[in-house]
Amino acid sequence: MKEKLRKWAYLLICAAMLIGFAGCSSSSADKKNASAESIIVGTEAGFAPYEFMEGNQVVGIDMDIAEKIANKTGKKLVIKNMDFDGALVAVQQGKVDFVAAGVSVTEERKKNMDFSDNYVDSTDVVVVNADKPALQGVTELNDKVIGVQQGNVADLWVSNEDNVTAKEIKRYTAFAQAAQDLKNGKIDCIVMDEAPAKKLVKSVSGLKILEGEENIAFSDNYAIAVKKGNQELLTKINAVIKELKDNGGMDEIFAKYGSEEERSWISNIGGRFYDSLIKGGRYKTYLSGLLVTIEISFFAILLGILLGVLIAIGKVTANANSKFGWLGKLCGIYTTIIRGTPVIVQLLIIYNLIFTSKDANPILTGAVCFGINSSAYVAEIVRAGIESLDNGQTEAGRSLGFTYGQTMIYIILPQAVRNILPALGNEFISLIKETSVAGYIAVTDLTKAAQLVGNRTYDVLPPLIIAAAIYLVMVVGLTKGLSLIERRMGQGDRG
Known part of the structure; x- marks a missing residue:
């Protein structure tokens, strides 16, 4: 039983890694082809009536104007929902083509970006x-x-x-x-x-x-912000604004959202949760955020396991053989830096230093960051599991003619994994919860989805409770799954 489970685990990990890398590479290729055909707008969907969430879509006055701009350029509009100040940074870095988010024109901002005519x-x-x-x-x-x-x-x-x-x-x-x-x-x-x-x-x-x-x-007055020096796009945006003002289109857009039916503050508990989950198809926002959270968590766990095991083996090897002392020091520096800095800071550094292209996939960015962060903790867990085994296990493997690598793969690691599975499970549970800060890099994960719904209803508590319940279901499900694996492995040993 134990051998069978081990084989299935190896197969699943290999298959998942292949699917993940294939998906990332194809996604990257698709994005490269699509970048020339799309135009990206940065916005913050908590500023009704200019931009807000309707279901899982960002709509509002600015988004209607952005759609007109996309039509003028002959490209497909892609909306990136992020924090307001993050959107202004993104346009300066070229991660978005323009920002439509009720942006006021100031002398300080003019130094870093260009602005359209006021609309x-x-x-x-x-x-x-x-x-x-x-x-x-x-x-x-x-x-x-x-x-x-x-x-x-x-x-x-x-x-x-x-x-x-x-x-x-x-x-x-x-x-x-x-x-x-x-x-x-x-x-x-x-x-x-x-x-x-x-x-x-x-x-x-x-x-x-x-x-x-x-x-x-x-x-005050609002304008569209573009990257400094992007005169070609600025000219097209100004042409759209002038046309909308001249033909009455701008008045129609404002009237469309100005006449929107207002929501009353619903005092009863059931009504508040209905407003936060069902009304306007808002459950779609949670489902979309849940999918993003699962994607980031899944690939982050795989990366964390892969890097963590390699780092742990490096440390154990360095302890056993002084020739590899440099490797142990390198792994030690890695784990110290990763464990000693906040995950949010790591996320922002990776996003702004490594994944600087506007075509960079934010989900991939998040998975890489959380995977790297998790790997430092996984490495220490695996190292402790390996070192807890009797040295006779290694000697037995070598006496059977196994190389050091074969002994580690076929004898040491399987036993170590069985011993550390509860600790690994706790790390993966922590990782899932840590992904709740992915919204800092314009990813609409589950937590960000709840915030967006709260921004729309102006009732922040019910969406957060709904998100917390979904996280709880995920964590309980993962815990049950890990417990089942532990029991199966225990039965295999007794058999």
């Missing part, structure tokens, strides 16, 4: 708690705890002490959490664009906008 004039207003407003007018912003979207022009405006001397500035990646904090009294107000502010107060009870022209924080 909307806007005003930024102050949103407060309707029942217990911490201020009555914009002149009272000083010494208040103010919420803003991170990297947004409101963030820049509030951060300038010539405008406001805030007690504290709390920066959010999306307004849904800011609204929740405002209701709970964790912040005094939110400074944001008037259009999404109107959506916010209509969707969330207990919030209001400070009315009156005297309470307008500042005036």
